[in-house]
Amino acid sequence: MAEKRGTSSYPGSRVSGVNTDFTPDRAPLRSWLPGFVALAAIWGSSFLFIKVGVAELHPLHLTLYRVAAGAVTLLVVLALLRDRLPREPRIWAHLFVIAALGVAVPFTLFGYGEQRVESMLAGIWNATTPLVVLPMAVLVFRTERLTARRALGLALGFAGVLVVLGVWEGIGGAHFAGQLMCFGAAACYGVAIPYQRRFVAGSTHSGVSLSAAQLLVAMAQLAVVAPLVAGAPPAPTGLSPEVVASVLTLGALGTGLAFVINLRNIRLAGASTASTVTYLIPVFAVLVGAVVLDERVTWHQPVGALIVLLGVAVSQGARKGPLPTPPVEEGPLSTRREHVRSGTPSS
16 A cells, blocks of 8 residues: 655655655665754754753743754745645644643753753663553554554563662652653653554655744743743843853754755665654764763663663564654654554654
8 A cells, every 4th residue: 555645754745845755665775864863963952052051041931942943944935845834724733732741841841851961861761751652652643553562562671661760769859850841741742643643654755844833832831831931931032152052053053954855864774764864863972962061871771761761672573664753852753653563663
């Protein structure tokens, strides 16, 4: 059965006439590896920029600014591609839900979480997204089937979550609360991703179009909520250069340039290869946090992260489509589409 034209940068989508619906048999490594590593570095370092941003900004204000920067970036890309925003009210209604669960709430939760935990730990928690996607897809949206292999992968993954939390050391305190906030952000994606697959995946709009619309909706949501909760956002002129640079990098680089790089990686290397960037994101998050911020983690956190990634790999082992790519710091959900045979939706 033929794929429908896509909602994102996954195979089956078309953006400005570029067909990404093929997987090269032997793509030269040098043609896609630099972009692959660059994408992992961009998405993995996003947690560093959040940490820098929340040092001066309320998490809601940080999210508002970064989403606005991302929206402007994608609108420019949209204009260059001579594409347009969706016009159907039904699409905008679903994007309202996806923008809240896939952008506004999780981005803010990561900001709150990183006020309490290390940036590298937030990057580790981001990798748990696929473990939430699968049970939601099976139990709530009924778009997938639970096999023995997937159940084993889920069990391993959640065992890894407990190891990362270090539950044997006790529950409570600001650090534990911060970890729960980061996991809550990943859980939001776990709901938003299968929701998008259920209600928006059949759209004929390009990934750039849906992503730009999603960010515009999220920006409107945050523009209403942020002043009510955190007061008026500070003027950019009152922020330090480091924070301004972090906001612009999170928005423009993390959504605009990263989106273009992701499309190129899929076109050159194929969806399955390109989506394995999932496994490098927490690695870069840990490296950047350790080198730039001199952060330290306890032994059980990287060990738990490895168990989580093993669980993700096991649960995805029988599928031919791409592996799940945790979306939190990778721009809006619409930049990624599930491309599956009968496996877990990609995040």
